[in-house]
Amino acid sequence: MNLLQRIALLGFAVLTLAGCNTGTTNSASHGEGTNHLANESSPYLLQHARNPVDWYPWSDEALAKAKEENKLIVVSIGYSSCHWCHVMEHESFEDTTVARIMNEHFVSIKVDREERPDVDDVYMTACRLATGRGCGWPLNAFAMPDGRPVWAGTYFPKEEWTKVLEHFIDLKETDREKLEEYASQLTEGIQSRAKIEINTGKYTYETSTLNTITDNFLNNIDYQEGGRKGEQKFPMPNNYEFLLREAVLAKNDKALEAVTLTLDKIAMGGIYDQLGGGFSRYAVDNLWKVPHFEKMLYDNGQLVSLYSKAYQATQKPLYKKVVEQTIEFIEREMSSPEGGFYSSLDADSEGEEGKFYVWTQEELHAVIKDAQDQKIFDTYYEIKKSGNWEHEKNVLIRKKSLTEVAKKLKLSEEEITTSLAKSEKALMAERDKRVRPGLDDKVLTSWNALMLNGYIDAYRALGKEEYLARALKNANFLSEKMLQEEYRLNRNYKSGNSVINAFLDDYALLIDAFVNLYQVTFDEAWLTKANGMATYANAHFKDAESGMMNYTSDLDPDLIAKKMELEDNVIPSSNSSFARAIYKLGVFTYNKDWVDTAEQMMRNMVEEVTTTEFPNFYSNWCLLYSELHQRPYEVAVVGDDYLAKLKDLQAKYIPNALYLGGKDEGTLELLKGKLQEGETMIYVCQNRVCKLPVTEVDKAFGLMASK
Numbered sequence: 001m002n003l004l005q006r007i008a009l010l011g012f013a014v015l016t017l018a019g020c021n022t023g024t025t026n027s028a029s030h031g032e033g034t035n036h037l038a039n040e041s042s043p044y045l046l047q048h049a050r051n052p053v054d055w056y057p058w059s060d061e062a063l064a065k066a067k068e069e070n071k072l073i074v075v076s077i078g079y080s081s082c083h084w085c086h087v088m089e090h091e092s093f094e095d096t097t098v099a100r101i102m103n104e105h106f107v108s109i110k111v112d113r114e115e116r117p118d119v120d121d122v123y124m125t126a127c128r129l130a131t132g133r134g135c136g137w138p139l140n141a142f143a144m145p146d147g148r149p150v151w152a153g154t155y156f157p158k159e160e161w162t163k164v165l166e167h168f169i170d171l172k173e174t175d176r177e178k179l180e181e182y183a184s185q186l187t188e189g190i191q192s193r194a195k196i197e198i199n200t201g202k203y204t205y206e207t208s209t210l211n212t213i214t215d216n217f218l219n220n221i222d223y224q225e226g227g228r229k230g231e232q233k234f235p236m237p238n239n240y241e242f243l244l245r246e247a248v249l250a251k252n253d254k255a256l257e258a259v260t261l262t263l264d265k266i267a268m269g270g271i272y273d274q275l276g277g278g279f280s281r282y283a284v285d286n287l288w289k290v291p292h293f294e295k296m297l298y299d300n301g302q303l304v305s306l307y308s309k310a311y312q313a314t315q316k317p318l319y320k321k322v323v324e325q326t327i328e329f330i331e332r333e334m335s336s337p338e339g340g341f342y343s344s345l346d347a348d349s350e351g352e353e354g355k356f357y358v359w360t361q362e363e364l365h366a367v368i369k370d371a372q373d374q375k376i377f378d379t380y381y382e383i384k385k386s387g388n389w390e391h392e393k394n395v396l397i398r399k400k401s402l403t404e405v406a407k408k409l410k411l412s413e414e415e416i417t418t419s420l421a422k423s424e425k426a427l428m429a430e431r432d433k434r435v436r437p438g439l440d441d442k443v444l445t446s447w448n449a450l451m452l453n454g455y456i457d458a459y460r461a462l463g464k465e466e467y468l469a470r471a472l473k474n475a476n477f478l479s480e481k482m483l484q485e486e487y488r489l490n491r492n493y494k495s496g497n498s499v500i501n502a503f504l505d506d507y508a509l510l511i512d513a514f515v516n517l518y519q520v521t522f523d524e525a526w527l528t529k530a531n532g533m534a535t536y537a538n539a540h541f542k543d544a545e546s547g548m549m550n551y552t553s554d555l556d557p558d559l560i561a562k563k564m565e566l567e568d569n570v571i572p573s574s575n576s577s578f579a580r581a582i583y584k585l586g587v588f589t590y591n592k593d594w595v596d597t598a599e600q601m602m603r604n605m606v607e608e609v610t611t612t613e614f615p616n617f618y619s620n621w622c623l624l625y626s627e628l629h630q631r632p633y634e635v636a637v638v639g640d641d642y643l644a645k646l647k648d649l650q651a652k653y654i655p656n657a658l659y660l661g662g663k664d665e666g667t668l669e670l671l672k673g674k675l676q677e678g679e680t681m682i683y684v685c686q687n688r689v690c691k692l693p694v695t696e697v698d699k700a701f702g703l704m705a706s707k
Contacts, residue, residue: 036062041494042112043440044080048089052099055110058119060557066107066145072172072179073147074102074165077111077120077139080440081294081344083353084155085138091158098162105169107145113137114343114444115492115500118552121563122190127152129189142168148183148560149190190561196546199603205629209610213622214246216615218254225287226262228616233283235266237302238572238619241309245626245655248313256313263310266303267322270395273357274381275428277325278333279303280347289397290389293354293437294347297334297447298571300326301341304454308461312653323458327467330451333439339477340443340493341451349437356437358393359427361385367430368423376419380405443493445482445502448474449509450571456516460650468520475517478510479529487532504551504565507537508577515584520650522642522662527588534582534594547600549575566605572620575601580624587632587658590669590688602628630656631687633704636671637661639680648697649682654704 036056037049048055056062058075066073076093078085092098102108113120120139126149127135140161141152156164171179217239220228227233240259247256266272269288271280279299280291304326311319334342349356361383368374381396382388389395406413455471458464481498482490489502489510514530517523540553543564551563551574565573579601586594602624609618609625633654637646638661646659665671674683674693681693684703691703 037110041492041497041499042080042115042442043438043494044078044082044085044112044114045110047080047086048093048110051089051093052096052103053093053108054099054103055108058109058111058116062107062109063145063147066147069107070145071105071107072150072168073143073145074106074108075111075119075123075139075141075143075149076108077113077123077141078137079112079114079344080438081296081346082137083292083294083347084136086346086348086351088138088140088155088161092156092161095158098158098165101162101165101169105165105172113139114440115442117503117505118556118559118563121551122559122561123149123152125190125193125561126186127154129186144179144183148187150179150182150186187560193561196548196564196566196604198546198600199606201603203603203606205625207629210246210626210629211250213610213615213625214243214250214252214255216613217243217619217622218258220614220616221258221262222286223258223261226258226265227288231286233271233286233288234570235271235279235282235299235303236570236616236619237299237306238568238570238623239616240306242619242622242626244306244309244313244653245623248653248655249626249630259310260314260316263307263319267307267318268398270397272322273329274396274398275357275424275431276329276332277322277327278329279326290395291354292347293357295334295345297341297343297444298450300330300334301447301450301452301454302571304330304451305457308454308457309653309655312461312651320462323462327455327458330454331470334451336441336443338481339473340481341448341474343440343442343444343447345440346438349435354393354395356431356434358389358395359383360387360392361394364394364427367426373419373423376405376409376411376416377423379409380416380420441494443481445478445489445491445506446509446571448478449506449513452478452513453509453516456513456520459520463647463651471517472521475514475526482506482510483529483533487529487536489533489536501553501556503553504537504541504549504574504578505571507533507541508574508581511537511585512577512581515581515588518588519659520646522637522646522660522666524666524668527585527668530581530585531589531591534585537578538597546604547597548604549578549601566608567617568620569617576605576618576620576624580620580627583624583627584632584658587634588660588668598624599628627656633657634670634685634688634690635659635700635704636674636683636685636690637680638665638671638674638683639663639676641680645680645682645697649700652701654701657704 034049035051035054037045040046040057045057111119123139123141124135126141127139130151136154138155139152141149143149222229240262243255244259246252247259265288271283271288271291278295281294281296281299282292284290284292304323307319307322336342347353364383365374368377382399383394387393402413402416406416452471452474455467459467481493489506490498491500491502491506492498511530511533514526518526540555541549543550548564551565565575567573568576579598582594583598605621609621615622633656635657640663642661642663660668665675670688679695681695682700683690683693684700694700
């Protein structure tokens with residue numbers, strides 16, 4: 001019996017304790033006092049601060065208490081917009097009977113996975129090993145007093161949770177050796193996760209290999225509804241950024257079809273808030289129709305970037321509207337006065353998922369009083385008296401184009417547009433009267449960097465100065481609140497406090513955002529900060545044996561295993577993000593060490609990236625492969641009129657172009673000798689070799705089109 005089989009036996013033993021009873025329970029009201037979470041800043045932890053369970057945050061104090069009292073640890077992990085986290089809190093953690101068991105026999109620790117992804121990774125891996133399947137949140141793990149996990153599961157109704165607690169109480173009292181065995185096996189499993197080995201050989205990036213990677217992406221596309229084939233639909237922006245890049249550079253029409261079909265379906269589906277803008281986390285069906293209604297900053301930041309680039313490439317008005325509406329949503333609901341972006345909006349309001357967003361036909365018609373306006377709105381948004389979802393509720397979705405609706409109703413497109421605008425304005429005003437979903441108002445560095453990139457890309461695509469101004473406001477906020485001495489970063493900020501040492505994704509994504517901010521401002525201060533952070537990260541996160549990067553700094557206390565992110569998910573892995581960011585940084589600064597490090601990291605991953613049939617798990621690595629295969633154009637714009645020419649250049653989607661320059665030559669090596677008195681010149685260079693300069697943007701495009 002192998003390690004995974006032995007570990008999975010424990011999962012089977014625990015799960016067979018409980019039946020399938022998910023009935024409601026009577027929960028006690030909150031007590032007057034608070035537990036050890038009362039002084040935390042995380043909204044998720046504060047949600048549990050008045051539970052009768054004596055929760056601790058993840059801390060030396062909690063671990064010391066467990067050792068001193070020889071108690072098992074319950075580590076319960078979630079996040080503020082997690083629906084089932086709220087359900088389990090209400091059913092179990094607010095219940096005094098459950099709390100009494102937990103307080104007497106365990107040290108209970110609450111973790112916000114968004115603040116402490118390193119802790120989450122340890123116990124999520126334990127859950128996958130122990131159960132033999134994928135896990136989610138809430139994540140509930142049992143651990144020895146030293147933090148080594150013995151088992152982990154997800155959501156449990158109160159009756160099942162009580163049985164699980166009693167099982168581990170009994171096991172501790174009657175068979176401590178078995179617990180030690182489970183802890184040793186799980187810890188061994190976590191520590192033995194595939195470690196990357198350094199690849200010291202040479203590698204040539206081939207067009208044929210890149211084409212195979214693209215074909216493997218396309219083999220997993222649903223060409224009826226867009227997105228990947230499957231029961232549920234997740235917007236995975238990085239996948240489609242890769243396909244969009246290859247659609248343009250390789251002139252791959254099938255890749256362009258996959259991107260535009262997916263983006264069209266998302267924009268017309270319920271996963272996109274048709275009234276207020278912004279994207280929900282995912283669709284629970286394969287039609288993009290019914291969302292899981294929580295809205296995450298990281299989704300919205302990346303999707304603003306993706307739709308901006310798709311608009312540059314296609315000029316589809318739908319994509320422009322999505323970008324504008326989503327930024328309006330971010331400004332309205334996810335922005336702090338200081339300049340940061342908040343983390344998420346809850347799926348629930350008044351204890352009901354989606355209640356803020358859905359409508360009965362009667363509710364809609366009470367606001368839209370004109371009969372023709374009602375008919376137009378119902379036709380355009382697929383509204384039914386019986387509802388297009390559950391309980392006679394309607395999710396606003398679109399299946400027909402404006403032209404098709406106009407033809408069906410025998411009206412002009414202008415009449416349809418005018419009517420919809422009037423109805424939507426009235427409905428937004430009515431919706432604003434509803435009880436709003438909960439807001440997680442903490443600011444996270446890495447997620448803010450993704451949204452910062454969204455504003456930069458929107459500015460490039462649409463040319464709106466207010467987008468650049470907002471990007472600069474956010475970048476200055478992050479510089480002032482998150483960036484510390486010697487370019488060390490903090491991860492979180494709330495209510496004036498920034499306390500958690502940053503992780504690799506915070507460095508990688510902010511370096512990338514600052515490099516991109518340089519490209520639209522030509523302010524070298526952003527490159528200086530990016531280089532400082534890269535130098536700091538290289539000193540404190542690098543794994544000397546492999547050349548890859550650990551997720552946690554060498555200044556942070558060790559957990560039972562070090563995390564090294566390699567696979568890309570909805571947020572690209574911190575290693576692929578760091579490699580791509582320092583590659584660009586190295587091109588700008590002529591820093592061969594950065595370029596060599598990025599290439600080494602790519603070589604380490606090249607076998608996984610090029611042989612898998614599911615490259616969506618390595619989409620950001622695939623982008624780096626493409627960038628190393630076709631080295632970027634270095635487009636220098638120098639002279640008094642540099643900003644106007646730069647805006648015209650960046651309005652077009654050229655994924656393999658990096659921009660540098662300014663009114664004068666600045667300090668970058670490539671710009672030396674480029675200033676010509678009285679002229680604004682555009683130089684198209686590659687590998688530091690420049691073609692003859694031009695003064696017209698169209699001629700610069702021509703130089704990039706010809707090889």
